[in-house]
Amino acid sequence: KTAWAFMQEALCENPQKAPCGDCGSCRRVEQRQHESILFVQPDGPQIKAEQAQAILSFLQLQSIRQYRFVLI
Numbered sequence: 373k374t375a376w377a378f379m380q381e382a383l384c385e386n387p388q389k390a391p392c393g394d395c396g397s398c399r400r401v402e403q404r405q406h407e408s409i410l411f412v413q414p415d416g417p418q419i420k421a422e423q424a425q426a427i428l429s430f431l432q433l434q435s436i437r438q439y440r441f442v443l444i
Contacts, residue, residue, distance in 0.1 A: 376401065379409055379441050412444045419444060 377391070380401040384390035391398050400406040410430045412423050419427075427442050 375443055376404075379406070379439075379443075382439050382441075383408055408439060409441045409443065412442060414444060 380391040380393075380398055382390075383397045383401060383406060384392055385395040385397045386392040391401075393399075393402075397406065401409065404411065410427065412419060412427060415423070430442065431440060433440075
């Protein structure tokens, strides 16, 4: 929950009241659908090579926002 709250604050479109909870960015984080966040669920105690490759690909994409997050 703490990580999601931090990401919501960082990605909020209203810097005076971040996180505002009302802007499109805050709502997408709440719904776990934000384009600047990649959530990786480990398959067992480690992430797999395919998951690591997905992380690298995600980080190489051109970012619309200032921040990009990977949550494992």
